[in-house]
Amino acid sequence: MRSRDFAPAGESLGVTRAQHLIEQLLRLSRQESAAPAASAEPVDVAALLRESLGQLMVVADRRRIDVGFDGTVTPVVSAPAAELRSVFDNLIDNALRHAPEGGVVDVRLHEVQGQPVVDVVDNGPGIPQEFMARVFDRFFRVPGTSAGGSGLGLAIARTAALRHGLRIALSNRSEQEEGGTGLIARVYLPA
Ligand SMILES: Nc1ncnc2c1ncn2[C@@H]1O[C@H](COP(=O)(O)OP(=O)(O)OP(=O)(O)O)[C@@H](O)[C@H]1O
Ligand SMILES: [Mg+2]
Numbered sequence: 001m002r003s004r005d006f007a008p009a010g011e012s013l014g015v016t017r018a019q020h021l022i023e024q025l026l027r028l029s030r031q032e033s034a035a036p037a038a039s040a041e042p043v044d045v046a047a048l049l050r051e052s053l054g055q056l057m058v059v060a061d062r063r064r065i066d067v068g069f070d071g072t073v074t075p076v077v078s079a080p081a082a083e084l085r086s087v088f089d090n091l092i093d094n095a096l097r098h099a100p101e102g103g104v105v106d107v108r109l110h111e112v113q114g115q116p117v118v119d120v121v122d123n124g125p126g127i128p129q130e131f132m133a134r135v136f137d138r139f140f141r142v143p144g145t146s147a148g149g150s151g152l153g154l155a156i157a158r159t160a161a162l163r164h165g166l167r168i169a170l171s172n173r174s175e176q177e178e179g180g181t182g183l184i185a186r187v188y189l190p191a
Contacts, residue, residue: 017148020093024152027086028138031159038080040164045189046071048081049107049118052088056096064102071109075116075189079164086160087168088118090153091185095122097147098183116189123182126172135170165190 053069060067077084095105099122108119127135127142134140136158139151154168161168167188174181 021150024150024156027156028152031156037163038082040078040080042076042078043081043084045075045077045084045116045118046109048084049088049109052085052092053107056089056092059093059096060105063096063099065096065099066102066104067096068104068106069108070106073109073111073116075109077164077166077189083160083164084166087157087166087187088120090157091120091168091187094153095120095124095183095185097149098122098124098145100124112188115191118187118189120185120187121173121178121182123173123180126174126181126183127170129172132170161187 049069049071053067057067059065092105092107099105103123105123106119106121108121110117110119131140131142135142136154137151138155141149141151158168160166169186169188171184171186172181173179173184176184178184
Protein backbone atom coordinates (compact mmCIF):
# COMPACT_ATOMS: atom_id res chain seq x y z
CA MET A 1 0.00 0.00 0.00
CA ARG A 2 1.48 3.39 -0.99
CA SER A 3 0.69 7.01 -0.08
CA ARG A 4 -2.41 7.37 -2.21
CA ASP A 5 -4.21 4.72 -0.16
CA PHE A 6 -4.32 6.88 2.95
CA ALA A 7 -7.10 9.32 3.60
CA PRO A 8 -5.67 12.78 2.91
CA ALA A 9 -5.24 14.69 6.16
CA GLY A 10 -6.98 18.06 6.19
CA GLU A 11 -5.06 21.27 6.75
CA SER A 12 -6.61 21.40 10.23
CA LEU A 13 -4.24 18.56 11.07
CA GLY A 14 -1.33 20.59 9.72
CA VAL A 15 1.75 19.97 11.81
CA THR A 16 3.52 23.28 12.07
CA ARG A 17 6.77 23.51 13.93
CA ALA A 18 5.19 25.27 16.93
CA GLN A 19 2.31 22.79 17.10
CA HIS A 20 4.77 19.94 16.91
CA LEU A 21 6.85 21.32 19.79
CA ILE A 22 3.73 21.86 21.91
CA GLU A 23 2.58 18.31 21.19
CA GLN A 24 5.99 16.94 22.21
CA LEU A 25 6.02 18.94 25.45
CA LEU A 26 2.48 17.81 26.28
CA ARG A 27 3.41 14.20 25.69
CA LEU A 28 6.47 14.60 27.87
CA SER A 29 4.52 16.21 30.71
CA ARG A 30 1.80 13.55 30.53
CA GLN A 31 4.52 10.91 30.86
CA GLU A 32 6.00 12.74 33.85
CA SER A 33 2.76 13.50 35.68
CA ALA A 34 1.90 11.54 38.80
CA ALA A 35 -1.60 10.88 37.43
CA PRO A 36 -2.37 7.18 37.10
CA ALA A 37 -1.53 5.85 33.65
CA ALA A 38 -4.39 5.48 31.17
CA SER A 39 -5.80 1.99 31.32
CA ALA A 40 -4.62 -0.68 28.95
CA GLU A 41 -6.92 -1.87 26.18
CA PRO A 42 -6.41 -4.40 23.38
CA VAL A 43 -4.96 -2.42 20.47
CA ASP A 44 -4.89 -3.65 16.86
CA VAL A 45 -1.38 -2.54 15.89
CA ALA A 46 -2.03 -2.58 12.12
CA ALA A 47 -5.01 -0.24 12.56
CA LEU A 48 -3.00 1.99 14.89
CA LEU A 49 -0.18 2.27 12.33
CA ARG A 50 -2.66 3.21 9.60
CA GLU A 51 -4.08 5.95 11.83
CA SER A 52 -0.62 7.25 12.61
CA LEU A 53 0.35 7.28 8.92
CA GLY A 54 -2.94 8.97 8.00
CA GLN A 55 -2.33 11.75 10.47
CA LEU A 56 1.27 12.24 9.34
CA MET A 57 0.41 12.29 5.63
CA VAL A 58 0.40 16.08 5.79
CA VAL A 59 4.14 15.95 6.57
CA ALA A 60 4.70 13.31 3.88
CA ASP A 61 2.79 15.29 1.25
CA ARG A 62 4.61 18.50 2.03
CA ARG A 63 7.94 16.74 1.52
CA ARG A 64 6.69 14.54 -1.35
CA ILE A 65 7.65 11.37 0.50
CA ASP A 66 6.47 8.08 -0.96
CA VAL A 67 5.00 6.26 2.04
CA GLY A 68 4.37 2.54 2.03
CA PHE A 69 2.70 0.22 4.54
CA ASP A 70 3.00 -3.54 4.50
CA GLY A 71 1.49 -5.74 7.19
CA THR A 72 1.86 -9.52 7.16
CA VAL A 73 0.70 -10.13 10.74
CA THR A 74 -2.08 -8.61 12.88
CA PRO A 75 -0.80 -8.41 16.45
CA VAL A 76 -2.90 -7.08 19.30
CA VAL A 77 -1.05 -5.35 22.14
CA SER A 78 -2.57 -4.55 25.52
CA ALA A 79 -1.64 -0.93 26.34
CA PRO A 80 -3.17 2.55 26.33
CA ALA A 81 -3.63 3.36 22.62
CA ALA A 82 -2.36 6.93 23.05
CA GLU A 83 0.93 5.69 24.50
CA LEU A 84 1.44 3.26 21.64
CA ARG A 85 0.68 6.08 19.22
CA SER A 86 3.40 8.19 20.82
CA VAL A 87 5.92 5.42 20.05
CA PHE A 88 4.97 5.03 16.39
CA ASP A 89 4.11 8.67 15.69
CA ASN A 90 7.58 9.71 16.79
CA LEU A 91 9.42 7.06 14.79
CA ILE A 92 7.37 7.69 11.64
CA ASP A 93 7.68 11.45 12.09
CA ASN A 94 11.46 11.07 12.29
CA ALA A 95 11.54 8.96 9.13
CA LEU A 96 9.40 11.51 7.26
CA ARG A 97 11.48 14.48 8.41
CA HIS A 98 14.92 12.97 7.98
CA ALA A 99 14.32 11.30 4.62
CA PRO A 100 15.36 13.54 1.73
CA GLU A 101 12.70 15.58 -0.07
CA GLY A 102 10.95 13.15 -2.46
CA GLY A 103 12.31 10.20 -0.45
CA VAL A 104 10.82 6.87 0.61
CA VAL A 105 9.49 5.71 3.97
CA ASP A 106 8.24 2.19 4.56
CA VAL A 107 6.42 0.82 7.59
CA ARG A 108 6.48 -2.96 7.82
CA LEU A 109 4.63 -5.06 10.34
CA HIS A 110 6.02 -8.58 10.28
CA GLU A 111 7.59 -11.32 12.39
CA VAL A 112 11.23 -11.92 13.23
CA GLN A 113 11.94 -15.31 14.77
CA GLY A 114 8.33 -15.63 15.81
CA GLN A 115 8.18 -12.18 17.45
CA PRO A 116 6.02 -9.43 15.95
CA VAL A 117 7.99 -6.31 15.00
CA VAL A 118 7.33 -2.98 13.33
CA ASP A 119 10.08 -1.59 11.11
CA VAL A 120 10.06 2.08 10.15
CA VAL A 121 12.58 2.47 7.35
CA ASP A 122 13.67 5.64 5.57
CA ASN A 123 16.27 6.54 2.98
CA GLY A 124 17.84 9.46 4.81
CA PRO A 125 21.39 9.72 6.17
CA GLY A 126 20.90 7.34 9.09
CA ILE A 127 22.58 8.02 12.45
CA PRO A 128 26.37 7.87 12.93
CA GLN A 129 27.25 4.94 15.24
CA GLU A 130 28.84 7.24 17.85
CA PHE A 131 25.48 8.98 18.41
CA MET A 132 23.24 5.89 18.44
CA ALA A 133 22.93 5.75 22.24
CA ARG A 134 22.65 9.51 22.75
CA VAL A 135 19.76 10.12 20.35
CA PHE A 136 17.46 8.78 23.07
CA ASP A 137 18.55 11.55 25.47
CA ARG A 138 16.20 14.49 25.86
CA PHE A 139 17.06 17.45 23.62
CA PHE A 140 19.94 15.62 21.95
CA ARG A 141 20.13 16.10 18.18
CA VAL A 142 22.89 14.77 15.94
CA PRO A 143 25.15 17.72 15.06
CA GLY A 144 24.42 18.98 11.56
CA THR A 145 20.86 17.59 11.46
CA SER A 146 19.06 19.69 8.87
CA ALA A 147 15.45 18.79 9.73
CA GLY A 148 13.77 20.87 12.43
CA GLY A 149 12.88 19.29 15.77
CA SER A 150 13.20 19.61 19.51
CA GLY A 151 15.17 16.46 20.29
CA LEU A 152 12.39 14.99 22.42
CA GLY A 153 10.77 12.40 20.15
CA LEU A 154 12.97 9.38 20.79
CA ALA A 155 13.08 10.05 24.55
CA ILE A 156 9.27 10.10 24.62
CA ALA A 157 9.04 7.02 22.40
CA ARG A 158 11.47 5.03 24.49
CA THR A 159 9.77 5.85 27.79
CA ALA A 160 6.36 4.85 26.40
CA ALA A 161 7.79 1.68 24.85
CA LEU A 162 9.50 0.53 28.04
CA ARG A 163 6.34 1.05 30.06
CA HIS A 164 4.38 -1.32 27.89
CA GLY A 165 6.89 -4.05 27.15
CA LEU A 166 8.04 -2.81 23.73
CA ARG A 167 11.67 -2.36 22.73
CA ILE A 168 13.08 0.07 20.16
CA ALA A 169 16.28 -0.84 18.29
CA LEU A 170 17.90 1.55 15.81
CA SER A 171 20.27 0.46 13.07
CA ASN A 172 21.53 1.87 9.80
CA ARG A 173 20.51 0.23 6.55
CA SER A 174 24.11 0.28 5.38
CA GLU A 175 25.01 -2.02 8.30
CA GLN A 176 22.25 -4.49 7.39
CA GLU A 177 21.84 -6.50 4.21
CA GLU A 178 19.65 -3.74 2.77
CA GLY A 179 21.50 -1.49 0.36
CA GLY A 180 21.53 2.31 0.48
CA THR A 181 21.52 4.65 3.44
CA GLY A 182 18.80 5.30 5.95
CA LEU A 183 17.61 4.36 9.40
CA ILE A 184 15.75 1.22 10.43
CA ALA A 185 13.80 1.85 13.63
CA ARG A 186 12.58 -1.57 14.79
CA VAL A 187 9.99 -1.94 17.52
CA TYR A 188 9.73 -5.39 19.11
CA LEU A 189 6.15 -5.93 20.29
CA PRO A 190 5.39 -8.06 23.33
CA ALA A 191 5.10 -11.68 22.15
N1 LIG B 1 15.17 8.59 10.92
C1 LIG B 1 16.23 9.33 11.25
N2 LIG B 1 17.22 9.57 10.36
C2 LIG B 1 18.31 10.30 10.70
N3 LIG B 1 18.48 10.85 11.92
C3 LIG B 1 17.53 10.65 12.84
C4 LIG B 1 16.37 9.88 12.57
N4 LIG B 1 15.60 9.85 13.68
C5 LIG B 1 16.26 10.57 14.60
N5 LIG B 1 17.42 11.07 14.10
C6 LIG B 1 18.42 11.89 14.83
O1 LIG B 1 18.17 11.75 16.21
C7 LIG B 1 17.87 13.03 16.78
C8 LIG B 1 16.91 12.87 17.92
O2 LIG B 1 15.63 12.45 17.41
P1 LIG B 1 14.33 12.87 18.20
O3 LIG B 1 13.15 12.29 17.53
O4 LIG B 1 14.52 12.57 19.65
O5 LIG B 1 14.32 14.46 18.09
P2 LIG B 1 13.93 15.39 16.86
O6 LIG B 1 13.32 14.59 15.77
O7 LIG B 1 15.13 16.20 16.54
O8 LIG B 1 12.85 16.35 17.52
P3 LIG B 1 11.35 16.01 17.93
O9 LIG B 1 11.10 14.56 17.68
O10 LIG B 1 11.22 16.33 19.39
O11 LIG B 1 10.57 16.90 17.07
C9 LIG B 1 17.38 13.86 15.62
O12 LIG B 1 17.53 15.24 15.85
C10 LIG B 1 18.28 13.36 14.49
O13 LIG B 1 19.55 13.97 14.60
MG1 LIG C 1 11.73 13.28 16.25
